[in-house]
Amino acid sequence: MRSKPPVDKAHPDLTIGPDGHAVLAANPGLIIAAAIIDHQRVPPARVTPGRTVEYGMYLANIAGCTHCHGPSLKGGLQLGAPGTPPSTDLTSTGPMAQWTEAQFAMAVQGGVRPEGTGINPFMPWKDYRFMTADEVGAIFDYIRAQH
Numbered sequence: 001m002r003s004k005p006p007v008d009k010a011h012p013d014l015t016i017g018p019d020g021h022a023v024l025a026a027n028p029g030l031i032i033a034a035a036i037i038d039h040q041r042v043p044p045a046r047v048t049p050g051r052t053v054e055y056g057m058y059l060a061n062i063a064g065c066t067h068c069h070g071p072s073l074k075g076g077l078q079l080g081a082p083g084t085p086p087s088t089d090l091t092s093t094g095p096m097a098q099w100t101e102a103q104f105a106m107a108v109q110g111g112v113r114p115e116g117t118g119i120n121p122f123m124p125w126k127d128y129r130f131m132t133a134d135e136v137g138a139i140f141d142y143i144r145a146q147h
Ligand code: HEC
Pocket: 060, 063, 064, 065, 066, 067, 068, 069, 079, 084, 085, 086, 087, 088, 090, 095, 096, 104, 107, 108, 113, 118, 119, 120, 122, 123, 124, 128, 139
């Protein structure tokens, strides 16, 4: 945003239609997200990008791994539409305990397990294609360091 020049113009007043009023009445936090933010909360310290376990933990959180595979990455969460497989246990008790880093990268970024089976596209491997080798490696190191 800071790379763009500022714009000087008046914005129209905010108006909320009947649908908006109904949604707002049912759940104020849904629209006024700022109202539910904890403004006293201290922002997390900046994590230096690099091939570190610390950065891997940061990436596992912001890339959603912990959302779908659970905070401890033990899997078993069924978050998609009915029929979506539950998330896999990524720790030492799961199927990828013996995988190499290259096999992990192939699964996370190519959607294929070492034995050649495809991973359900609910697991957003298509988006993870754009991560760098160091980013995937940092996540791999984090998973191995934790469990
Ligand atoms: C939107 C939910 C979601 C997110 C986000 C997500 N996963 Fe998954 N992941 C899944 C599901 C569901 C499966 C099981 C797919 C299947 O069984 O075909 C899976 C499978 C996997 C597998 C394959 C393991 C196996 O043998 O089945 C790996 C590895 C994996 N995820 C790693 C990750 C990593 C690393 C991240 C973060 C960079 C991540 N996932 C983010 C839902 C997710």
